[in-house]
Amino acid sequence: MDAIECIMTRRTCRAFKPDMPEREKLDAILQAARCAPSGMSRFTRRFTVVTNADWLARMNERVRTLAGDASVSSNLERNGDKGYSCNYHSPVFVIVSADPAYGTSRDDCACALENMFLAAHAVGLASCWINQLGGDSCEKLRDLLSEAGVPEGNRVYGCCALGYAAAEPAPRKPRSEEIAYFS
Numbered sequence: 001m002d003a004i005e006c007i008m009t010r011r012t013c014r015a016f017k018p019d020m021p022e023r024e025k026l027d028a029i030l031q032a033a034r035c036a037p038s039g040m041s042r043f044t045r046r047f048t049v050v051t052n053a054d055w056l057a058r059m060n061e062r063v064r065t066l067a068g069d070a071s072v073s074s075n076l077e078r079n080g081d082k083g084y085s086c087n088y089h090s091p092v093f094v095i096v097s098a099d100p101a102y103g104t105s106r107d108d109c110a111c112a113l114e115n116m117f118l119a120a121h122a123v124g125l126a127s128c129w130i131n132q133l134g135g136d137s138c139e140k141l142r143d144l145l146s147e148a149g150v151p152e153g154n155r156v157y158g159c160c161a162l163g164y165a166a167a168e169p170a171p172r173k174p175r176s177e178e179i180a181y182f183s
Contacts, residue, residue: 012128014128015165019164020091029120030094033096045109047112050092050093050095056087059093062144091163094116094159099155100155113157113158117160126164130159
């Protein structure tokens with residue numbers, strides 16, 4: 001598919017099959033992330049790929065204790081009888097982090113995440129942006145992040161849940177037609 005079609009047809013997935021994606025597909029997604037722009041070409045971002053089900057279960061339990069009641073309720077509603085999972089039970093979880101000393105770290109990670117979402121769609125995988133490991137939660141999860149391989153000084157700016165979709169994604173919500181102004 002071409003780039004415009006990929007952008008226009010990609011959807012967020014919140015229901016994943018337990019099947020592990022092929023390594024070639026994961027490598028292609030990570031290569032796309034590496035090719036994302038970085039402010040002043042510093043490339044300080046780090047991609048930590050977690051496929052360990054035990055670590056994911058422990059991370060989810062910890063995140064659940066940190067989340068507010070509304071967030072937990074919303075997640076349980078979306079996951080139904082599968083139970084709480086901030087990564088919607090995806091078999092692959094990519095933590096995107098960077099050195100917070102650089103002013104463009106957040107933006108650099110966001111660019112890399114978007115490339116991951118588009119590349120996942122292009123190779124037939126589903127994805128979802130996960131934010132629960134960033135911000136104040138980052139330090140409260142430091143032991144788990146270190147265990148997974150996230151560098152000690154790095155801050156988590158976002159994560160990518162990856163896998164095969166267990167259900168068709170929801171239809172695209174209407175977008176405003178007034179998006180550009182020319183002068």
